[in-house]
Amino acid sequence: EAGVAQSPRYKIIEKRQSVAFWCNPISGHATLYWYQQILGQGPKLLIQFQNNGVVDDSQLPKDRFSAERLKGVDSTLKIQPAKLEDSAVYLCASSSDRAQPQHFGDGTRLSIL
Amino acid sequence: GENVEQHPSTLSVQEGDSAVIKCTYSDSASNYFPWYKQELGKRPQLIIDIRSNVGEKKDQRIAVTLNKTAKHFSLHITETQPEDSAVYFCAASIDFGNEKLTFGTGTRLTIIP
Numbered sequence: 001e002a003g004v005a006q007s008p009r010y011k012i013i014e015k016r017q018s019v020a021f022w023c024n025p026i027s028g029h030a031t032l033y034w035y036q037q038i039l040g041q042g043p044k045l046l047i048q049f050q051n052n053g054v055v056d057d058s059q060l061p062k063d064r065f066s067a068e069r070l071k072g073v074d075s076t077l078k079i080q081p082a083k084l085e086d087s088a089v090y091l092c093a094s095s096s097d098r099a100q101p102q103h104f105g106d107g108t109r110l111s112i113l
Numbered sequence: 114g115e116n117v118e119q120h121p122s123t124l125s126v127q128e129g130d131s132a133v134i135k136c137t138y139s140d141s142a143s144n145y146f147p148w149y150k151q152e153l154g155k156r157p158q159l160i161i162d163i164r165s166n167v168g169e170k171k172d173q174r175i176a177v178t179l180n181k182t183a184k185h186f187s188l189h190i191t192e193t194q195p196e197d198s199a200v201y202f203c204a205a206s207i208d209f210g211n212e213k214l215t216f217g218t219g220t221r222l223t224i225i226p
Contacts, residue, residue, distance in 0.1 A: 042117075042202045042217055043202075045214065055212075056213055
């Protein structure tokens with residue numbers, strides 16, 4: 001089966017600019033996750049969707065980060081405005097349902113200048 | 114919330130020897146423990162997972178053990194090969210509760226030929 005697709009792979013922006021990431025989960029997977037992975041650390045969950053509803057966004061910095069999953073398939077994660085500390089790899093993962101193994105995409109490496 | 118600690122942060126072993134990575138978790142309600150392997154610049158890949166109704170699980174050269182009383186779990190890799198070199202992350206979550214994965218800080222495993 002095709003894996004989780006993410007784009008772009010790399011993005012370089014200046015602080016205070018905005019950026020958006022896209023994720024297409026494995027076909028049929030109802031649950032979608034966005035993680036932030038800072039260099040040298042493990043991934044940290046930002047937001048979890050079940051179909052097109054939010055299950056957990058407790059660690060999402062809502063003053064600058066937003067995410068949506070219209071129609072319960074693709075998802076976008078946006079940062080506006082970006083800060084230097086947002087430099088990280090943003091990983092999308094999906095699972096067929098809650099309590100099923102999560103499969104990750106290759107991520108988007110974001111660099112803030 | 115859940116806190117996962119992982120040791121060691123770096124590990125070097127001779128090819129053919131065994132490697133052991135250990136993790137402890139804080140939330141006694143956690144009942145799902147996956148291990149991910151992440152090669153440089155690539156996506157985390159699930160290599161093995163265990164649920165709390167099982168004490169040990171094995172898949173060829175990889176095994177995971179779980180001690181719920183002590184709240185720790187370990188990854189064992191036997192007969193190590195150069196392609197085992199990567200960063201390994203443990204994680205914990207609660208099925209049908211809070212499925213978000215809380216990751217450890219990672220172990221950089223280097224296999225010395």
